[in-house]
Amino acid sequence: MSAETPTAGTYAPKPGAAPMGRMITAQAVFETKMLLRNGEQLLLTVVIPSLLLVLFSTVDIIDTGSGDAVDFLAPGILALAVMSTAFTGQAISTGFERRYGVLKRLGTSPLPRWALMTAKTLSVLAIEVLQIALLTAIAFGLGWSPHGNPLSVVLLLILGTAAFSGLGLLMAGTLKAEATLAAANLVFLLLLVGGGVIVPLDKFPDAAQSVLGLLPISALSDGLRDVLQHGAGMPWGNLGILTVWSVLGLGVAARFFRWE
């Protein structure tokens, strides 16, 4: 077909949505591709956690208590990886998708909104699997010896993802894209320092500790540490905190998210 002689009937209407499973898969694959292509996102989700893990495990900067530093740090860095993807990365990318009309554009496509959010979640989980594989490999290289029940770990990671996704989407769906960019990075930095990721919470004053311990990042890093470093069973307290954050975050985001 050339531009001069278009075939009659080329555009004859034949509308229809692709099967739901195919649409969700296509959307998840596409979003994952976009995230992996974005240099700033990779810096946040891959480079920074890897560097922090290597740096603080090999250089004695912070007193991480008895035992190998990597045994303390690896669970915290895994929590940081979840936060970087589910919260910071998702908030920034979704904020700019909203700003650039991508969410509006998809609003008249056959893909329903719930399916778009499902695809976003799958994409976040896919990135997390890659992050965890990489960070685990690095940690093993640094002499990490994890303990505990893998099921507890998976449950913590999933609830952590849900909690951070709710907060990230709340930010992306209500603030301006530039504000989301700034705020998401600021929150990332603050929670990195004050959320028990690389600095043990017991370094903070008692009063601060009880508040900081309720943060989703603290609940996730502390829970992962209980299991992976100390071989605890189900860290019910931390799972409870993450569940409350998930319900609150996702609920408020669903209520206030603006698509345009």
Next chain:
Amino acid sequence: MRSEPVAHPSPDHHPSSGRFASPPLIQITGLVKRYGSKTAVDGLDLKASAGITAVLGPNGAGKTTTIETCEGYRKPDAGTVRVLGLDPVREAAALRPRIGVMLQSGGVYSGARADEMLRHIAKLHAHPLDVDALIERLGLGSCGRTTYRRLSGGQQQRLALALAVVGRPELVFLDEPTAGLDPQARRATWDLVRELRADGVSVILTTHHMDEAEQLADDVAIIDAGKVIAQGSPEQLCKGGAENTLRFSGRPGLDIASLLKALPMDTLAAELTPGSYRVTGTVDPQLLATVTSWCAQHGVMPDRISVERHTLEDVFLELTGKELRG
């Protein structure tokens, strides 16, 4: 002048006649939409049938709000909107696969390449167009590996058009599809819109280019202050909205009274300056023939005979006023 809306053209006006038994593509009754204290759409009625319908109006007239209500983006404060017989909000899931929407700007992941984005949207549809053919047809092949944010305005515009049609919709909404395009790209877009119609796709078009509406539309609706103030084919609007003029020169002092007797009732004729004549009224082929045959009977050679027909732009300005809108 605020004329009564011109009657909707009879269905046989459309090239695709024989379809007039089907329900209207779009049926809007008493649509009201407010943003805070501002009323954007104020009891608007609009019916669009198969073919190309152009929606014209000054900035802030309520065009975009009306179109976005049809697309399901806005919920009416009052009135009913039916698109392909469906409620765009309550029956969105059924409607979305059947329509294509071209946004004025954006709508694409900033890190995506044109072909990637098009392929992705195609995957959301059951029977999409051949993406490669569409890329070639719209000259998007030259975009290569360039990401969306680095495409030229014209390329972004053509990609937006491609995204609207790739799912093989029955109805396409095009929001100022040629804004900012060079003349070649504009022609290419017009050609594609005509091909869409020829293949049975209906088009709702908003535009600020009156020539675009005149060239493409079967039906034109002019919106002002949140209401449809005139609707009809471009020909009907040009004929009905304003009077047209015929001028000629001849020897001075022709018998105007005799000429007027030959002309239809509502026609005016005058000798403006000696030897320069003007006839005002509904200037159609019959009127032209009447004038020239009257001249022939009176041995007058009508020099420099010319017909000044009102363009859609004249009608538009007459209906919506010439002053600038804030």
